[in-house]
Amino acid sequence: MKFRLTFPVKSIEPKISYGQKVMVMGSCFAEEMGNRMIQDKMDVLLNPHGILYTPAALVHAMNTYLEGKIYGSSNLVERNGLWHSWDHHGRFSDVNPATVLSRINEHQNLAINYIKEADWLILTLGSSFIYSLKENYKPVANCHKFPAAQFDKRLLTLEEVITSLDNMMHRLFFQNAKVQILFTVSPVRYVKDGVVENNLSKAILIQAVHHLVNKFNRLHYFPSYELVIDDLRDYRFFKEDLVHPNDLALQYVWESFLEHTWDASSRELQQQLEAVRTAIQHKPLQPGSEDFKKFLSSYLSKVKALKEKYPGLDLERELAYFGTADK
Incomplete structure (x- = not known):
């Protein structure tokens, strides 16, 4: 008797290996996977803009790296004594605007140089919903707890997602002819948007990614979303909020990620490093x-x-x- 649905995961070619440079960007799920790669001594640059949930925010961040953009005081906003950037996660915010700019531009310079040499770009897409400032229609990566009345919320269309990612990738390939791109869709369920709305949002992301993967031979897909939602498919694999995958689910996805995206010698080295890490603990x-x-x-x-x-x-x-x- 079967109690869960499993499915074959397609291995990618070429595979990720030690010695390569890997930029990881996207949602909080990207943070989980990226930090595990860093823990295992992979050369990783993780979320230079901080956590980003939407394709629009990811594309904008990537374009700033490709353009060599350096942020200035005009790019900051203040609320209740804290300074923020609409393009960045709240981890960059501070009471001192000079500190904010220093943090932002330190990571910006790292990303500008790193993306030119990166072997892999791993993008984890979280949501198709975007927020834009009403005053100038600027999409924001983070609302920083500003009043909701200052923003418009809408669902990106499939065409918008495909076009923006397509244009960004053409610019990237022009600057970096060797980079491979691995897409994943976050299994985090954004039920604050509504259950039906979350599924619609994820469906747009999945369709857009598969359209692009079928278009370019250097694009790949890893089914982190399907492993959690369709394979595990049980609330015991989620945290108490019933939204975020728990440690057991993350480990399951991580083991599949290693098996299907890392080469054999790198998996062997990863196991040795894991044994060393366990010994230290x-x-x-x-x-x-x-x-x-x-x-x-x-x-x-x-x-x-x-x-x-x-x-x-x-x-x-x-x-x-x-x-x-x-x-």
Whole structure:
């Protein structure tokens, strides 16, 4: 008897590998996956604009990198003593406008240079709903808790999503001839828009992405949305808000992501690094015992071997931790 529907996940070609540069942008789900890649020592630039939910916000952010845009004071707005950028997530906001601009432009310069050399761009689309300022029709990436009366909300059309992504990618390919793009659709369910409305929003994103993937041979799709919504398909795989996938669901998607988008040697290295990370988290009952010193010494040898085999990996923290065995 079957209690859940599984489906074959198509592996991408070429695959992601260590030594490549990967830019990850998009929703809070992109943060989850991107942080796991960073944790596993992949060369990743994650959300230089902060969390972005809509294709419009992602396209705009990418265009600023391709144009080499540097932000100035005219790009900031103030409310209740806090300064914000309409283009950025609230993590950049601050009481000091100079601090906001410093944070923004630090990440902006990183992204401007990184995108020219990136091997992969991973885009996680969250919602087709956008908010625009009523005063000048400017779409915003984040409303920053300004009064709702200042914004118009509408659903992007399929044509708008396809056209904006298509135009941005042509500009990107002109500057970076090698970059591959991997699309995912976030399984986070934005029920604040309404259940029916959320499904319509996701449907537009999915149709747009598949239209583009079928158009370009360097575009790929990973079914994170389908793995959670159609495969797991149970509220026990969601957090208490019944909106965000929980740790169990994220781990399930992550394991599938590794299997179908990373090459074999990179998966092997990832497993070794995961074992090292687990060892660091081990809490000994007797830190000064000979057994624990042997444990440290054993892993120190393993980390040194990894460093010798992969000199580009940053393993200084691990070497320092296990190196206490020599002291």
